[in-house]
Amino acid sequence: MAVRQPPGRRAPVPLPDGFLHLAGHFDAAAQRTLLADVAAVIDAAPFFRPTMPRTGQPLSVMMTNCGPLGWVSDRDGYRYQVDHPVTGRRWPTFPAALTQLWSEVTGYAAGPEACLVNWYGEGARMGLHVDADEHAPDAPVVSVSLGDPALFRIGGPARRGRTRSLWLASGDVVVLGGGARHCYHGVDRVRFGENGLLASVPGLAAGGRINLTLRRVTPPG
Ligand SMILES: O=C(O)CCC(=O)C(=O)O
Ligand SMILES: [Mn+2]
Numbered sequence: 509m510a511v512r513q514p515p516g517r518r519a520p521v522p523l524p525d526g527f528l529h530l531a532g533h534f535d536a537a538a539q540r541t542l543l544a545d546v547a548a549v550i551d552a553a554p555f556f557r558p559t560m561p562r563t564g565q566p567l568s569v570m571m572t573n574c575g576p577l578g579w580v581s582d583r584d585g586y587r588y589q590v591d592h593p594v595t596g597r598r599w600p601t602f603p604a605a606l607t608q609l610w611s612e613v614t615g616y617a618a619g620p621e622a623c624l625v626n627w628y629g630e631g632a633r634m635g636l637h638v639d640a641d642e643h644a645p646d647a648p649v650v651s652v653s654l655g656d657p658a659l660f661r662i663g664g665p666a667r668r669g670r671t672r673s674l675w676l677a678s679g680d681v682v683v684l685g686g687g688a689r690h691c692y693h694g695v696d697r698v699r700f701g702e703n704g705l706l707a708s709v710p711g712l713a714a715g716g717r718i719n720l721t722l723r724r725v726t727p728p729g
Contacts, residue, residue, distance in 0.1 A: 521672040526686020534679040545603035547711035549574045552600040561585045568632040574600045577622040618728035628698045628717040636694040647724035648685035655706040655717040663692040
């Protein structure tokens with residue numbers, strides 16, 4: 509039977525199939541442990557400012573990576589590479605908590621190969637996009653939020669489709685699997701300064717939000 513909405517109210521846009529929001533997956537202690545690991549990653553592989561292909565326009569988030577492959581964006585395009593674009597060094601290895609998270613929530617036949625570390629300072633956001641540079645499109649994308657809350661927006665496989673927004677808090681995990689893996693998503697805004705977790709960690713004193721995005725890049729085998 510069709511569900512009637514009160515007059516003037518539209519039914520919420522359904523979340524895409526395969527979208528999971530695991531609110532509070534990491535408790536406060538686990539968040540602090542993970543952040544200490546992230547601080548060590550940043551120490552070995554400092555944040556760089558990615559730029560848009562062709563235009564060279566800077567993105568508002570700062571980025572780094574850990575794992576065998578890292579995602580970079582510059583005038584030459586979007587790609588995965590084994591080394592840091594500024595230092596030329598290999599990316600640091602994954603913190604154990606991230607490989608464990610991947611096996612817990614994906615059940616995928618192979619492990620993750622890349623973890624993009626996005627840092628959202630004051631005013632940073634991320635426009636609607638689909639993660640499409642991977643050659644294992646059946647592998648879910650798993651992301652972890654740490655620090656200030658973010659307004660995450662998810663739509664459908666077409667750029668102009670209707671979207672739905674939800675707040676992601678520190679410790680939350682999002683899984684984009686199944687159909688959701690190929691849906692547009694982005695971050696409209698961050699309530700900068702609200703959480704304060706990052707500011708308490710040496711190396712992350714500027715505060716804000718960290719997002720860790722785990723991906724499989726090559727097909728298993
Ligand atoms: O920061 C987030 O929650 C989303 C990040 C994202 O979509 C990406 O890095 O591709
Ligand atoms: Mn994405």
